[in-house]
Amino acid sequence: MTGELPTPVHLLKFALHALPPPLxxxxxxxxxRAMERQHEKLFRRLCKLAPARILFVPDDTPQAFLLDIAAxxxxxxxxxxxxxxxxxxxxxxxxxxxxxxxxxDSDTAFFxxxxxxxxxxxxxxxxxxxxxxxxxxxxxxALASVKPLEEPGRKLxxxxxxxxxxxxxxxxxxxxxxxxxxHGGHDPAEEHAAVEGEIAGLRKRLAQLEATVRRxxxxxxxxx
Amino acid sequence: xxxxxELVCPGGTPAAFRASVDAGADTVYCGxxxxxxxxxxxxxxxxxxxxxxxxxYAHQRGRHVLIAINTFPRAGEMGPWRQAVDDAxxxxxxxxxxxDIGVLDYAASRHPELRRHLSVQAGASxxxxxxxxxxxxxxxxxxxxxxxELREVASxxxxxxxxxxxxxxxxxxxxxxxxxxxSSYLCGKSPSSDGACAPAECVTYAERDxxxxxxxxxxxxxxxxxxxxxxxxxxxxxxxxxxxxxMYIFDEPEGLNAHDILPRLKEAGxxxxxxxxxQRSRAYVTQVVRTFRAALDALAxxxxxxxxxxxxxxxGGKESLGAYRKGWR
Numbered sequence: 001m002t003g004e005l006p007t008p009v010h011l012l013k014f015a016l017h018a019l020p021p022p023l024x025x026x027x028x029x030x031x032x033r034a035m036e037r038q039h040e041k042l043f044r045r046l047c048k049l050a051p052a053r054i055l056f057v058p059d060d061t062p063q064a065f066l067l068d069i070a071a072x073x074x075x076x077x078x079x080x081x082x083x084x085x086x087x088x089x090x091x092x093x094x095x096x097x098x099x100x101x102x103x104x105d106s107d108t109a110f111f112x113x114x115x116x117x118x119x120x121x122x123x124x125x126x127x128x129x130x131x132x133x134x135x136x137x138x139x140x141x142a143l144a145s146v147k148p149l150e151e152p153g154r155k156l157x158x159x160x161x162x163x164x165x166x167x168x169x170x171x172x173x174x175x176x177x178x179x180x181x182x183h184g185g186h187d188p189a190e191e192h193a194a195v196e197g198e199i200a201g202l203r204k205r206l207a208q209l210e211a212t213v214r215r216x217x218x219x220x221x222x223x224x
Numbered sequence: 225x226x227x228x229x230e231l232v233c234p235g236g237t238p239a240a241f242r243a244s245v246d247a248g249a250d251t252v253y254c255g256x257x258x259x260x261x262x263x264x265x266x267x268x269x270x271x272x273x274x275x276x277x278x279x280x281y282a283h284q285r286g287r288h289v290l291i292a293i294n295t296f297p298r299a300g301e302m303g304p305w306r307q308a309v310d311d312a313x314x315x316x317x318x319x320x321x322x323x324d325i326g327v328l329d330y331a332a333s334r335h336p337e338l339r340r341h342l343s344v345q346a347g348a349s350x351x352x353x354x355x356x357x358x359x360x361x362x363x364x365x366x367x368x369x370x371x372x373e374l375r376e377v378a379s380x381x382x383x384x385x386x387x388x389x390x391x392x393x394x395x396x397x398x399x400x401x402x403x404x405x406x407s408s409y410l411c412g413k414s415p416s417s418d419g420a421c422a423p424a425e426c427v428t429y430a431e432r433d434x435x436x437x438x439x440x441x442x443x444x445x446x447x448x449x450x451x452x453x454x455x456x457x458x459x460x461x462x463x464x465x466x467x468x469x470x471m472y473i474f475d476e477p478e479g480l481n482a483h484d485i486l487p488r489l490k491e492a493g494x495x496x497x498x499x500x501x502x503q504r505s506r507a508y509v510t511q512v513v514r515t516f517r518a519a520l521d522a523l524a525x526x527x528x529x530x531x532x533x534x535x536x537x538x539x540g541g542k543e544s545l546g547a548y549r550k551g552w553r
Contacts, residue, residue, distance in 0.1 A: 049267075102239070102505060102506055103507060105504055105505040105537055106504075107503070107504050107537075108507075108508065108536065108537040111453055111455070111537075111538075111539055112453060112541070113450075113451065113452070113453070116429065116436065117429045118428075118429050118431070119428075121425070121427040122266055122424035122425035122427075124424075125265060126424075128267065129266060129267025130267040132237055132239060133238055133239045135239065200449070207469050210469065
């Protein structure tokens with residue numbers, strides 16, 4: 001199942017922006033209940049982990065989410081982005097979901113810096129490894145809880161997600177166009193990245209030159 | 225599946241184990257959830273029930289299972305290692321991967337019918353050493369340390385009298401397999417006895433001046449600029465300040481990929497290829513095992529080898545042939 005139907009990120013992001021705060025907690029509880037029904041063994045294993053508070057901080061959603069692992073229960077709740085937790089896992093929503101669903105390797109996500117960690121690393125590693133023991137698909141889990149409307153629900157969700165993706169892409173093009181006009185055709189982000197790259201290159205070159213000078217100096221000393 | 229070379233793949237968790245089998249591993253290696261194996265990290269490995277299920281899963285599909293019991297017991301604490309060997313035998317493992325001479329002796333005397341493979345952790349890197357393990361403990365296979373050039377592999381394989389397994393993909397350590405204790409100076413846990421190099425409880429990440437700092441036991445191992453590929457927080461991959469300049473003085477953060485030299489490993493007489501990565505997720509396992517399966521099948525059938533696109537999942541985003549093509553002595 002993993003990788004076949006990735007979670008509709010555009011739709012999810014839209015929902016996270018649009019959902020009134022009082023409805024967020026019941027919605028998250030519903031998600032957890034649906035997941036628990038589908039992944040009973042996984043939930044049992046997670047409950048056996050040492051008590052911990054894990055904060056998920058998507059870069060591109062208004063709020064963060066706190067997973068509270070306590071004896072025999074798991075609770076997911078909306079939280080402030082700087083809420084107190086044992087460990088915080090940060091990244092774009094799509095990256096965090098892909099990690100959770102096992103669609104990307106967590107070490108790869110770390111190597112490429114698409115996900116960042118702060119706090120108690122052992123908790124994060126234990127959680128990651130336990131989660132990776134099961135194939136998870138948030139979309140399938142949610143759809144399974146609305147049987148017999150599973151199939152039409154899947155089609156609807158995918159259609160909405162595609163449409164939202166197109167709207168988002170259109171808005172980004174429009175925004176880029178406005179930026180380009182405002183900056184006389186220049187893209188400040190691109191220029192900034194180019195300058196940073198040039199500085200990094202120069203630093204590297206300088207370090208190499210300095211190392212060469214040192215080696216030559218050391219050789220000279222030896223010869224002397 | 226073909227048998228050009230035996231493909232030995234990691235199974236760090238039950239799900240990764242199944243992923244390895246499903247992606248085309250001939251053999252999967254794994255370990256018990258305790259100090260007896262060299263990947264003793266939180267949430268990894270198998271309890272006895274899970275191990276029995278995994279072995280059954282593999283055997284039903286005609287694959288083999290190796291159980292790694294490859295750490296070094298402390299004096300007077302042989303219990304978990306003896307139990308692990310006994311359980312591996314009773315659960316029906318096809319072989320055990322061992323490193324310590326006491327554990328090898330126990331397995332050879334108590335379970336002579338159980339195949340014994342010499343772990344890379346034993347660091348057997350010359351004929352005297354390999355002869356010793358073969359003659360005294362009847363090993364059937366040795367996993368060669370990642371320190372030999374291809375011609376050295378061929379030279380050893382020609383004389384060692386047992387099967388040779390070599391690494392084909394994954395992380396490098398320092399060129400002192402089984403003997404590196406750098407991490408224990410910072411964390412108080414020995415990679416060789418506790419099975420955890422740079423254990424997660426000693427690792428912290430912190431942001432400073434826009435850079436991500438990685439600390440091990442409170443010591444800075446590295447600092448990454450925004451967007452710069454990261455590496456494992458192990459001491460051998462530390463970027464240290466040398467005369468005011470940050471330098472990788474032990475190992476560069478890069479991964480081994482021997483995909484392009486598989487025919488040469490075959491020519492060298494190698495029996496099996498090992499994919500490293502019991503600590504990696506099942507997504508990694510699936511991608512790497514599929515890639516190598518496709519390559520081995522193509523070679524066996526005389527077809528062109530499909531290109532490998534694995535650089536994105538290697539440490540530091542860099543691939544290397546490592547010691548197989550080393551330019552130093």
